[in-house]
Each structure stands twice: as structure tokens, then as C-alpha cells.
Amino acid sequence: MEDYRQIQLAELDRKIEETKKLLLDPQMEDLAKTEIADLEKQKEDVLTTYQQASNEENSEDLDQRNVIIEVSGAAGGDEATLWAKELLRMYTRFAEIKGFKTEALDEDVIKIEGNGAFENFKFEAGVHRVQRIPATEKRGRVHTSTATVSVLPELEDIDLHINPSDVGFEAFRAGGHGGQNVNKVSSAVRIIHKPSGIIVTSRTERSQLQNREIAMELLRAKLWEIEVEARHGEIAGLKSTQVGRGTRAEKIRTYNFPQDRMTDHRINKSWRNLEGILDGNLEEIVKELSLNLKAM
Incomplete structure (x- = not known):
């Protein structure tokens, strides 16, 4: 890119x-x-x-930043959408356990605030695959679905300046929860970044100004992701860099419900107790990934 x-x-x-x-x-x-x-x-x-x-x-400064996590259903239809929501809840629970503050930026995007937030979540980026029998499956067949996780540090304008002339703003009425104000006032914001074609939205706040600020946060993070992927693509042979950062296309993990096992394919290690993992008990996994991926 x-x-x-x-x-x-x-x-x-x-x-x-x-x-x-x-x-x-x-x-x-x-x-x-x-x-x-x-x-x-x-x-x-x-x-x-x-x-x-x-x-x-190239420094460790980013590790101490707040983190923005976006989880989107990929292959698997409604089951993939449900799986994405479960992953988002898993990250929210882990953030609570760590004492971090969590804020919803959009339906499938959260910001986690706290010293070391990015360091704790940066290895989650990639494709998460789930194998299980959906509640709607009458024949007891195991289905496979996937969700894509994007993990980005929160950036300020000083980190990545965006030319105002490169950005187009649109206000629209948000649907869903939020009361009459959400339905009657165009408080939601959509931002179009003209040079890259990236589109971001924010609709969680009642104020258009607040949603605009949130959308700009998301845009800065996505542009940073583009730069990092482009830079890594130019450096042949640095497999550890590719693995350590994680990309949207990288299949990193499988959650196998029939066997109550989660496997991380990057380090070829499995953990039991999916219920506990999905309830936010990720500390051991994060430490193992940090130790092994940095050493690769």
C-alpha cells in the first residue's frame, strides 16, 4: 500500500x-x-x-500509548458478526481486569486508555478463527467463522499531521440507542480522507463536535497503520517485524470450542478454558506472546 x-x-x-x-x-x-x-x-x-x-x-514509546481496537466480522455471516462482538467483549473485560478505562468509539471500535495499553493488546492484530456449533445449527455441525482485529496506538496531530484540505466531513443521523436526540439531530459524523479514500465514522456521542474529534482519532490511527504496513513491506526478510506487528490478513489464532482449546499459530502454543479466555483472562497469553514474538 x-x-x-x-x-x-x-x-x-x-x-x-x-x-x-x-x-x-x-x-x-x-x-x-x-x-x-x-x-x-x-x-x-x-x-x-x-x-x-x-x-x-523503533522506540518503546508507542507501547505506553492508549490503544484503539476495531473488530469486524469476516467470513461466516451472522455467526462472524456475533464472534466479533464476543472478541470485543473479551478485550473490554481484559482492560477492566488491568484497570484500564474503556470507551466505545463506534459499534465495532473501542479505545482503551491507560499506561501500557498498546503494549498489552498489540499482538492481537490479525484474523481470529472460531470453530463451534452455532446456536441456530440443528444438525450439530461445527461451523468455522472469522473476525478481523485491528490494533492501533492512539496518535495526536503532532504525531501525524492531516492537512484539513484533504478531509471531507459529513453529518448524518445516527441509528440505534441514544434517545430522541440520536434520531432527530445529525450528530453522527463521517470523514472521507481524499488522498487515501479511507472513510471513518463516529456516532456514539450526542455531540457532533465530539464525534468529529473521535473520527479524527480513528483516521490518524488508520493512516498510521497504512504507513507501518508500507514500511514493513519494503523491508525484505524481517519476518519478526511482520509477525510482531500483526496485520489484518494474518491468521493468528483459532478458538476450537469442541476441544475447549485456543491455539496461537505464531508461536504454536495452545491454552485450555475458552470460557475463561473469552471472559478476559488474557494475562498469561499476553506475557507468552510478548516473550516469544519479541525473541523471534
Whole structure:
């Protein structure tokens, strides 16, 4: 995937070249010079934040950040959607056990706040497969469903600056819970990031301003994910980096209900007691993954 900041730089270069044409017009020359200086400053800011992000990714600073977790049903229809909700509950329970604060950002997205939050959840990114007999299955057949987990550190604008002109905002009426205000007022927000095509939404708050702030948090996190995946794709042979970060396409884990066993395929290790695991008892698993994946 193309690096987002490369898209930004290319767009700024294009604007600079277009504006330079105005220098030939005496009436527009002063305005053009001001605009070019502003664009050059934006370009310098992008390059600076890119270097800061590169340095930060190689440090342990991100581990101490808050974390944003998105869980989406993948293969398996309604069962996959149900499985995604169970995983989201598992992470919420684990956060409570760790003493972290949890906040719903959207229907399938939560933010977990606390020192070391990202460190505790960063190895959960990838595809989680479940094998079990659904409640609606009359013949007792085992079905396989999957859910995709995305784990992203919470970033500030100083970490990854987004040009306001690259973003489009739309307000709409949110459905679901929330009372009359949710139904009558366009408080939900949808953000379209023009260079990348990414679309994010937030509808959990009653205030449009709050939802807009949440949506920008999500957008920054997703753009960071694009950069990390692009950077890792350029580094051949660093398998440990690929495994350690986890990507949306990586099948990392299977939860086998008939055998009451959860297996993490990255370290080829299994744990029993799925009921306890899904109730948030992940401490042992997190420690094992941290120890083994960092050592690979």
C-alpha cells in the first residue's frame, strides 16, 4: 500500500508547481509567493513528522500509548458478526481486569486508555478463527467463522499531521440507542480522507463536535497503520517485524470450542478454558506472546 505521506508530498509538490505559474502574472505575483511559502512550510512539516514517526516506531514509546481496537466480522455471516462482538467483549473485560478505562468509539471500535495499553493488546492484530456449533445449527455441525482485529496506538496531530484540505466531513443521523436526540439531530459524523479514500465514522456521542474529534482519532490511527504496513513491506526478510506487528490478513489464532482449546499459530502454543479466555483472562497469553514474538 502506498505510503500516505508520499501521497501528501506528491500533492504538495503538485500544488507548488501549479502556483508557480501564477508568478508570471504581475497582479498575482505577491499572492503566489505567499501561497508557495505556505505550501513549502506544509511540506517541511510533513517531512519532520515523518522522521519523528519513523524514530518513534523503533522506540518503546508507542507501547505506553492508549490503544484503539476495531473488530469486524469476516467470513461466516451472522455467526462472524456475533464472534466479533464476543472478541470485543473479551478485550473490554481484559482492560477492566488491568484497570484500564474503556470507551466505545463506534459499534465495532473501542479505545482503551491507560499506561501500557498498546503494549498489552498489540499482538492481537490479525484474523481470529472460531470453530463451534452455532446456536441456530440443528444438525450439530461445527461451523468455522472469522473476525478481523485491528490494533492501533492512539496518535495526536503532532504525531501525524492531516492537512484539513484533504478531509471531507459529513453529518448524518445516527441509528440505534441514544434517545430522541440520536434520531432527530445529525450528530453522527463521517470523514472521507481524499488522498487515501479511507472513510471513518463516529456516532456514539450526542455531540457532533465530539464525534468529529473521535473520527479524527480513528483516521490518524488508520493512516498510521497504512504507513507501518508500507514500511514493513519494503523491508525484505524481517519476518519478526511482520509477525510482531500483526496485520489484518494474518491468521493468528483459532478458538476450537469442541476441544475447549485456543491455539496461537505464531508461536504454536495452545491454552485450555475458552470460557475463561473469552471472559478476559488474557494475562498469561499476553506475557507468552510478548516473550516469544519479541525473541523471534
